[in-house]
Every structure is written in C-alpha cells, then in structure tokens.
Amino acid sequence: xxxxxxxxxxxxxxxxxxxxxxxxxxxxxxxxxxxxxxxxxxxxxxxxxxxxxxxxxxxxxxxxxxxxxxxxxxxxxxxxxxxxxxxxxxxxxxxxxxxxxxxxxxxxxxxxxxxxxxxxxxxxxxxxxxxxxxxxxxxxxxxxxxxxxxxxxxxxxxxxxxxxxxxxxxxxxxxxxxxxxxxxxxxxxxxxxxxxxxxxxxxxxxxxxxxxxxxxxxxxxxxxxxxxxxxxxxxxxxxxxxxxxxxxxxxxxxxxxxxxxxxxxxxxxxxxxxxxxxxxxxxxxxxxxxxxxxxxxxxxxxxxxxxxxxxxxxxxxx
Amino acid sequence: xxxxxxxxxxxxxxxxxxxxxxxxxxxxxxxxxxxxxxxxxxxxxxxxxxxxxxxxxxxxxxxxxxxxxxxxxxxxxxxxxxxxxxxxxxxxxxxxxxxxxxxxxxxxxxxxxxxxxxxxxxxxxxxxxxxxxxxxxxxxxxxxxxxxxxxxxxxxxxxxxxxxxxxxxxxxxxxxxxxxxxxxxxxxxxxxxxxxxxxxxxxxxxxxxxxxxxxxxxxxxxxxxxxxxxxxxxxxxxxxxxxxxxxxxxxxxxxxxxxxxxxxxxxxxxxxxxxxxxxxxxxxxxxxxxxxxxxxxxxxxxxxxxxxxxxxxxxxxx
Numbered sequence: 001x002x003x004x005x006x007x008x009x010x011x012x013x014x015x016x017x018x019x020x021x022x023x024x025x026x027x028x029x030x031x032x033x034x035x036x037x038x039x040x041x042x043x044x045x046x047x048x049x050x051x052x053x054x055x056x057x058x059x060x061x062x063x064x065x066x067x068x069x070x071x072x073x074x075x076x077x078x079x080x081x082x083x084x085x086x087x088x089x090x091x092x093x094x095x096x097x098x099x100x101x102x103x104x105x106x107x108x109x110x111x112x113x114x115x116x117x118x119x120x121x122x123x124x125x126x127x128x129x130x131x132x133x134x135x136x137x138x139x140x141x142x143x144x145x146x147x148x149x150x151x152x153x154x155x156x157x158x159x160x161x162x163x164x165x166x167x168x169x170x171x172x173x174x175x176x177x178x179x180x181x182x183x184x185x186x187x188x189x190x191x192x193x194x195x196x197x198x199x200x201x202x203x204x205x206x207x208x209x210x211x212x213x214x215x216x217x218x219x220x221x222x223x224x225x226x227x228x229x230x231x232x233x234x235x236x237x238x239x240x241x242x243x244x245x246x247x248x249x250x251x252x253x254x255x256x257x258x259x260x261x262x263x264x265x266x267x268x269x270x271x272x273x274x275x276x277x278x279x280x281x282x283x284x285x286x287x288x289x290x291x292x293x294x295x296x297x298x299x300x301x302x303x304x305x306x307x308x309x310x311x312x313x314x315x316x317x318x
Numbered sequence: 319x320x321x322x323x324x325x326x327x328x329x330x331x332x333x334x335x336x337x338x339x340x341x342x343x344x345x346x347x348x349x350x351x352x353x354x355x356x357x358x359x360x361x362x363x364x365x366x367x368x369x370x371x372x373x374x375x376x377x378x379x380x381x382x383x384x385x386x387x388x389x390x391x392x393x394x395x396x397x398x399x400x401x402x403x404x405x406x407x408x409x410x411x412x413x414x415x416x417x418x419x420x421x422x423x424x425x426x427x428x429x430x431x432x433x434x435x436x437x438x439x440x441x442x443x444x445x446x447x448x449x450x451x452x453x454x455x456x457x458x459x460x461x462x463x464x465x466x467x468x469x470x471x472x473x474x475x476x477x478x479x480x481x482x483x484x485x486x487x488x489x490x491x492x493x494x495x496x497x498x499x500x501x502x503x504x505x506x507x508x509x510x511x512x513x514x515x516x517x518x519x520x521x522x523x524x525x526x527x528x529x530x531x532x533x534x535x536x537x538x539x540x541x542x543x544x545x546x547x548x549x550x551x552x553x554x555x556x557x558x559x560x561x562x563x564x565x566x567x568x569x570x571x572x573x574x575x576x577x578x579x580x581x582x583x584x585x586x587x588x589x590x591x592x593x594x595x596x597x598x599x600x601x602x603x604x605x606x607x608x609x610x611x612x613x614x615x616x617x618x619x620x621x622x623x624x625x626x627x628x629x630x631x632x633x634x635x636x
Contacts, residue, residue: 044420045363045427077393081417085442087424095413099399102362106405109363124403 003188004032004130006306007221008195011036011204012051013068014238015197016058017292018228021302022195023059024295028128032185033059034214036199037114037133038141038170038207041153043091046101047108050153051204052118052133053100060125071096090158115179130185134208137176141207142169156203161240165247168202173210178217186217193309194218196227198290200241201260202248215264224312226267226305228290229254233273237291255280266312269305284312321506322350322448324624325539326513329354329522330369331386332556333515334376336546336623339616340513341377343624346446350503351377352532354517355432355451356459356488356525359471361409364419365426368471369522370436370451371418378443389414408476433497448503452526455494459525460487474521479558483565486520491528496535504535511627512536514545516608518559519578520566533582542630544623545583546608547572551591555609573598584630587623602630 006026010019010033019033036051050069057063057071064070074094083089093101100121107117113136122131141152145163155161186194199205209215218225234252236242242252250256254270258281261268267284270277271291278285286308292298324344328337328351337351351373358367368387375381375389382388392412401407411419418439425435431454440449459470463481473479504512517523527533536543552570554560560570568574572588576599579586585602588595589609596603604626610616 045424075393075395075413077413078396078417078420081414082421085417085421085439087417087421095393095395095416096399098413098416099396099403099405102396103400103403103405106363121403 002190004185005030005190005192006032006195007185007191007193008033008197009134009199009205009208009218010034010051010055010197011199012039012054014230015051015199015204016055016063017298018195018197018302018305019055020058020295021292021298021300022306023127023129024299025302025306030129030190032130032132032182032188034132034134034182034185034208036204036208037135038139038173038204038210039152039156040138040140041151043153044088044093046098046105048091048093048101049104049114049118049133052131053097055131056100056118056122056125056127059122059127059129059131062125070094091153113179115181119181130181132182132185133179134182134214135176135211136179137172139173139176139207139211140171141203142171144168152203161243165244167248168206170207170210173207174212176211178211178213183213183217186221191221191223192313193223193306194221194225195305195309196225196261196265198228198230198237200230200236200239200244201257202241202244203239209264218264224267224309225265226269226286226309226312227257227261227265228269228301228305229257229271229274231257231274232271232290253277253280254285255282258283267308269301269308284308320508322503323348323508323510324350324513325503325509325511326351326515327452327517327523327526327536328352328369328373328515329517330357330372332548333369333517333522334373334381335610335616336513336515336620337373338376338613339610339618339620340624341445341447342613343617343620348447348508350448350450350500350506352450352452352500352503352526354522354526355453356457356491356522356528357470357474358456359458359469361471362406362411364416364423366409366411366419367422367432367436367451370449371415373449374418374436374440374443374445377440377445377447377449380443388412409471431497433499437499448499450500450503451497452500452532453494453529454497455490457491457494457525457529458489459521460489462486470521479561483562485566486524488525488528491525492530494529496529496531501531501535504539509539509541510631511541511624512539512543513623513627514543514579514583516546516548516555518548518554518557518562519575520559520562521557527582536582542585542627543583544585544587544604544627544630545575545579546587546619546623547575547589547592549575549592550589550608571595571598572603573600576601585626587619587626602626
C-alpha cells in the first residue's frame with residue numbers, strides 16, 4: 001500500500017466541503033480524511049459520530065443540501081413517532097441516518113474498532129477515499145461556560161452555541177491513541193500534502209490535536225502542511241467560530257488562526273477579503289476565494305490549496 | 319381503582335384481534351390485556367416485544383392491515399439503508415415501529431419496569447385500556463428442534479417455523495414474577511370475566527402460564543375463565559398452531575385445546591365447524607363463528623365470548 005497522496009484533517013460541515021473538493025479533483029483512492037471525534041456522543045443508546053457521518057454522506061454524494069446536515073432523500077417517520085411516544089427530539093435523526101448509527105453501535109458493541117467500521121461503511125457507500133476517526137478511543141469535547149460544563153452536543157445542538165464559551169476540554173483525549181490507519185496514512189510513501197480543512201480550530205481541530213501523537217505524526221510526515229482559514233473578513237464561513245474566538249478573547253482574523261496552528265502548518269490559505277491582513281501571518285499565505293458556495297467552488301479551492309502545498313514543497317527543497 | 323371488568327390474556331396477532339373486539343364492545347377503561355413476553359428479544363441493541371407491540375398498535379388503530387404486523391402508514395427507509403450498510407435485515411423494522419423499540423429500550427435502561435413503560439406508551443397512543451406484559455422480568459421462549467435449540471424469533475421469523483418443534487422452554491420464567499399491575503387487574507373488584515384469546519396455546523399462552531402465580535391468580539379471581547379455540551376444523555386460524563400440535567403428537571382439535579387449559583378455564587368458545595367435536599370437551603362450550611375476518615367479526619365474537627362467560631357466572635351461582 002503506497003497510501004493516499006493527500007491527508008485532510010476535518011471537522012464537520014465546513015471541513016467536509018473542502019474534503020469533497022479534494023475528493024473530486026484527486027484520482028480515486030488518493031485522499032484520506034482524518035475526522036474529529038470530539039463531537040461524538042451517546043444518544044438513544046446509539047453512538048453518534050456527527051463529523052464522521054457528515055464526511056461519509058458528503059463524499060458519498062448523499063448529503064442533504066437543504067438542511068446542511070444529514071442525508072438527502074431522508075424521511076422522518078422515526079422522529080415524528082418518537083415525539084408522540086414522549087422521547088427526546090432535540091437531536092434530529094432521519095430514518096436513513098438512524099441505520100448508520102444503529103449499525104455502527106452494534107459493531108462497536110462487538111468490539112470492532114471505530115476506524116475499521118468507518119472504513120467498511122465508506123466502502124459500502126461507494127467512497128473511493130479513506131475516511132478515518134482520529135482515534136478509536138472515546139474523546140468527548142466538554143464546553144465550559146459560566147453556567148457550568150456542557151457536553152458538546154448539548155452546547156452545539158440543544159443550546160445552539162448560545163452559552164458563552166470560556167474554555168474547552170477533551171475528555172479522554174490524553175489517554176487516546178492515534179488510530180493505526182490514521183498513523184499509516186500520515187506515514188504513507190505516496191503522501192504529498194496534509195491539509196487542515198476550514199473547520200473550527202477550537203471545536204473541531206483541537207480535539208484531534210489533543211490526541212497524543214497526531215501533531216508529531218503530521219510534522220514527521222515531511223510534507224507541506226496547509227490550513228484553510230475558516231475566518232473571512234472577521235466572520236466564520238459557517239458556524240460559531242468567530243463568536244467563540246471573541247469569547248476566548250481572540251481577534252477573529254487569519255493571523256489568529258495561523259498563530260493557533262503555529263509549529264504545525266507551513267502555509268495558510270486566506271480569503272482575498274483579508275488580503276490586508278496577510279502581512280501579519282507567521283507563515284506563507286495563499287490568497288484566493290475561500291467561500292465555497294457551489295460544487296465548483298470546492299474543487300477550485302481544493303486545487304488551489306494543493307497547488308499552494310506543492311509550491312511550499314518546491315520552496316522547501318530549493 | 320375498581321379495575322377493569324374484563325382481563326384478556328393474549329399473544330400476538332390472533333389474540334389482538336379478539337382484544338380489539340373486546341375493546342370496541344366494552345366501555346372505555348373496562349379492559350386489561352395481559353400480553354405474552356416470551357417472544358421478546360434483543361436485536362440491533364433494542365429490546366423488541368412483538369406481542370405487546372401488536373396489541374398496542376391494534377388497540378390504537380395503528381396496525382398495518384396489509385402486512386398483518388407492524389404499523390400502518392409505515393416507511394422503510396431505515397431498513398433499506400441498513401441493508402446497504404450490511405446490517406441484518408431478517409427482522410423487518412419500520413421507521414415508525416423503530417421509535418417504539420428505541421424509546422422502550424432507553425426507558426428500560428434507566429431501570430423503569432416494562433409494565434410501567436407499556437402502560438405509559440398505551441396512554442400516549444390514546445388507548446383507553448390497560449396493556450400489560452405478564453411480567454417485568456425477561457422470559458425468552460426457546461424452541462427445541464432436531465437441529466438444536468433456537469431463540470424464538472430465529473424459529474418464528476428467520477426460519478418461518480420450518481424446523482420441527484420437539485418441545486418448548488421458557489428461559490427466565492421460573493424466576494419471573496407476575497407484574498404488580500397484572501396481579502392487580504386479576505384481583506380487581508370490577509372483574510367479571512377472564513378471556514384467553516385464540517392465541518397459540520404453546521407459543522403464546524404457555525410462556526405466560528409459566529410465570530409463577532399467573533395460573534393461581536386467574537383461578538383466584540373467582541370469575542368465569544373462557545378460552546376461544548385457535549383451532550377450527552383441524553387448522554389454525556392464523557400461524558403454526560396446527561403444525562406445532564401435530565409435531566407435539568397432539569390432535570389439532572378444540573378438545574386438545576380444552577384439555578391443555580384444563581383446571582384453568584370454565585368454558586371454550588368453539589367454531590361451528592367443530593360442532594361434532596363438542597361432546598369431547600372437558601368443559602362448557604359455546605358454538606359460534608370464530609374466524610375473524612372483518613372488524614364486525616371481532617366485535618361479534620367478543621360479545622359472544624362475554625355473554626358465554628356471563629352465562630357461566632350465572633350457572634355457577636345457581
């Protein structure tokens with residue numbers, strides 16, 4: 001196995017958009033996506049992995065374009081009935097989506113590793129890329145707010161990120177191990193670049209970096225590491241990144257992102273809207289349009305990020 | 319609480335038909351149905367109670383008339399997707415049906431008793447009758463065949479009752495307790511009759527009677543106990559009753575049914591097709607049409623069974 005040419009580290013929706021762009025512009029079986037598991041949680045007796053599922057659905061062409069999460073062609077009979085029966089409805093689970101959670105939970109109960117299950121599910125969904133959890137061990141993001149500590153999905157879905165975020169912790173991360181196929185992907189012969197998708201650095205990428213060995217494996221790969229800034233003109237492309245940065249006392253700029261990833265990345269892809277801020281970056285920059293609206297946007301951004309990484313590789317060799 | 323006027327002991331589909339007839343001809347809150355739990359099983363991490371669910375759906379007017387099991391207006395997205403993901407599909411679970419299993423399983427995990435959960439679910443489904451498992455403790459019917467022992471649903475659904483049945487056992491029954499609300503229903507002041515629905519005596523009623531205390535509570539109730547024969551002209555109205563009787567070396571006749579319930583019942587409702595066999599019965603008989611095709615059939619049979627029971631009560635007093 002030569003392994004994938006590109007490894008992407010990704011959270012959920014925002015990251016999966018770029019992962020899909022990479023998937024489309026690269027030859028089949030050239031991409032490995034290592035996905036955040038800090039959002040995973042237990043609900044209705046099921047182990048739910050929102051970021052992994054978003055990645056699977058997006059790469060399989062099954063993502064729901066209207067909702068921005070879950071599956072297309074979804075039905076909601078389960079949820080409607082659960083409401084009648086008095087069950088919890090704050091986390092919406094479509095009937096098709098539910099099959100993934102039930103099947104994965106069953107396989108986890110038999111002792112199978114999450115990474116093996118996800119690799120198999122990706123194959124069954126016809127995805128010609130490797131999709132991997134960062135770790136097979138449970139990592140659970142905890143959000144510390146003035147009103148107390150919240151489990152991630154309580155904060156993110158039930159309370160819609162409304163409580164002020166004081167700090168984050170990643171329960172289980174210190175004891176977690178980088179899963180073997182993720183380690184293999186980062187050490188692969190064929191590897192040319194590592195991309196940090198424009199996911200939330202605090203909520204989506206930090207839980208991954210909290211897993212001992214990931215940061216070291218990324219650096220040891222010896223290939224250019226490029227992040228795409230999730231901040232454009234002081235706002236997040238998607239989700240609460242800017243709000244959280246303000247709550248953490250951080251300026252929502254690409255420079256803050258670059259400093260957050262300092263020592264890990266070689267370059268940052270920055271939106272043209274932030275051209276004036278590029279001088280402040282502690283790393284190389286690539287200016288382009290980073291807001292992905294159409295499928296073509298995703299492919300173009302993927303191509304530009306890969307080209308940028310290739311440039312950094314050449315300059316490193318020079 | 320005066321309690322219900324009528325208690326029915328019922329298995330699944332065949333029994334639920336008569337339970338619905340009783341429900342329709344009696345005033346609201348006059349019926350308690352005590353249901354077999356020997357068919358219950360664990361599947362996909364869920365505790366599934368097929369007979370209880372058939373009873374709930376039937377009384378709530380939600381039963382699927384085409385399938386004969388499950389819910390009407392059902393969707394099958396979950397099952398379709400589970401097949402794609404490589405999950406087990408031999409036990410078909412509709413999307414709406416699934417909500418009941420998930421919600422019940424969650425409540426069981428919190429330590430709630432099955433009887434309390436089912437009573438609550440019945441209320442939420444708008445059922446003006448009490449629906450109860452015979453016991454809150456797990457009872458699991460085991461089917462002994464020449465090829466070995468099978469869990470009930472393996473035999474009944476996966477193998478479609480094809481293996482020859484040598485004997486049955488009811489794992490857990492000896493240690494199970496008649497649930498408190500079932501005991502209360504059988505001891506209620508208002509109680510006028512106890513009916514054994516035309517369920518399979520071996521597969522559906524025996525697992526209930528294997529629970530210590532049920533037989534005694536039925537007799538101690540001091541009201542007429544009437545069974546409706548599930549055998550008509552040597553055949554079962556529904557399901558494998560006749561096949562099983564032959565495999566057990568029993569003649570498929572109402573007399574065999576009456577002898578099976580000897581000491582428990584005061585009378586047997588027998589189909590007119592078996593009029594010639596009534597002389598062999600060890601108990602009183604009521605001849606009528608017992609095959610329930612239309613909703614009107616169910617109500618008529620329910621009325622006749624209740625009238626028969628009332629007659630037995632009068633004759634006992636005389």
